[in-house]
Amino acid sequence: VDLSTKVAGLSLPNLLFNASGVCCQTETDLKLMIESESGSLITKSATYEYREGNPSPRYLPLPSGLGSINSMGLPNEGYEYYLNFAKNYDYSSKKPLFISLSGLSLADNVKMCEAFVAAELPCVLEVNFSCPNVPGKPQLGYDMEAMESALNVLAPLIKKPFGVKLPPYFDIAHFDTAATIFNKFDNLVYVTCINSVGNGLAIDFETESALIKPKDGFGGLGGLMVLNTALANVNAFYRRLPGKQVIGVGGVTSGKEVFLHVLAGASAVQIGTTLKEEGPTVFARINKELTDIMIAKGYKSLDEFRGKVKTL
Ligand code: RRO
Known part of the structure; x- marks a missing residue:
């Protein structure tokens, strides 16, 4: 079977890659992504300057495989580091490179986008609108x-096809309003759904304490507990953004959840919590699991079931 896909006009040998933030802050991390069986890679969201991030503990897996909580606070090497990585990247490799940008202001996003545009690289920019x-x-x-104001400035500046990373929405009116905005921008060619479910609170039963230190224990939730929110967001935007693409992320622990994301409409699927817990060998495992599912169901390519979730 064929797991290949296209995003923003670029070919990926398979649909899996890392969720931004996991295994992608340093060149050491990114090298592991390159060596893995992922179909692509995306860098940690960059700010204009280097950031240390929030105090630790700032990420923890939650009991019984529920998922994870994080309040990393945008630790990253500063955009010039990722610009340099992008300049030295081997674009003749099979994996396209995605660059995540998360300026602390519109002015910072403008400066970072201008620098990437000036470098004329074949990587794809993804603007993160959803750090919690x-x-x-x-x-x-x-x-x-x-x-909308940010997109009015950034879309014409970037010119080329680009994407945005979205927070989860929970109301149909918000899906409608957000989609109406995205449909105004022709070179906004994909949305990535979802970032972590913001501002959850994990409390340890024994110690009666919050599990992570920043923000009195509040942090973004990821992993299996957000799967259904992720699928809803993928499908809501798949239905509302004709001619654009959706990258699915949230709740992937095996080939089964990847299959569900594609049924909901995903063109590619990212892995966060499970990559963090299992390491980059997760891509080989899940590619194999998805292959077995497709063989069992008689599908030869992702196109045959993408977006084809049935309704009652
Ligand atoms: O660094 C973080 O705390 C972080 C970011 Br930028 C994000 O977009 N999503 C998330 O869960 N954590």
Whole structure:
């Protein structure tokens, strides 16, 4: 069977890659992604300057495979590091390179985008509108007017096809409003759904304490507990953004959840919590599991079932 796909006009040998933030902050991490059986890779969301991030503990897996909580606080090497990585990347390899940008202001996003545009590289920019963990910085994706204003500036500046990373939405009116905004921008060619479910709280039963240190224990939730929220967001935007693509992320632990993401409409699927817990060999395992599912169901390519979820 054929697991290949296309995103933003670029070919991926298979549909899997890392969720931004996992295994992608340093060149050491990114090399592991290159050596893995992923179909692509994306860098940690970059800010204009280097950031240490929030105090630890700032990421923990939750009991019984439920998922994870994180309040990393955007630790990253600063955009010039990722620009340099992108300049030295081997684009003749089979894996396209995605670069995540998460400026702390629109002015910072503009400066970073300008630098990448000036470098004329064949990587794809993904603007993160959904970091839940920087104290005092609300998620842009929940402020529809600010998000539209940002896109009004960034889309013409980037010119080439690009994507945005979205927070989960929980109301049909928000799917409608957000999709109406995205449909105004022709070179916004894909959305990545979902970022972590913001501001959950994990408390340890024995110690009666919050599990992570930043923000009194509040942090973004990922993993199996967000699977159904992720599938809803993937499918809601798949239905509302004709001619654009959706990258699915959230709740993938095996080939089965990848299959569900594609049924919901995903063109590619990213893995966060499970990659963090299992390491980069997860890609070989899940590619194999998805292959076995497709053989059992008689599908030869992703196109045969993408977006074809049945309704009652
Ligand atoms: O670094 C983080 O705390 C972080 C970011 Br930028 C994001 O987009 N999503 C997330 O769960 N954590």
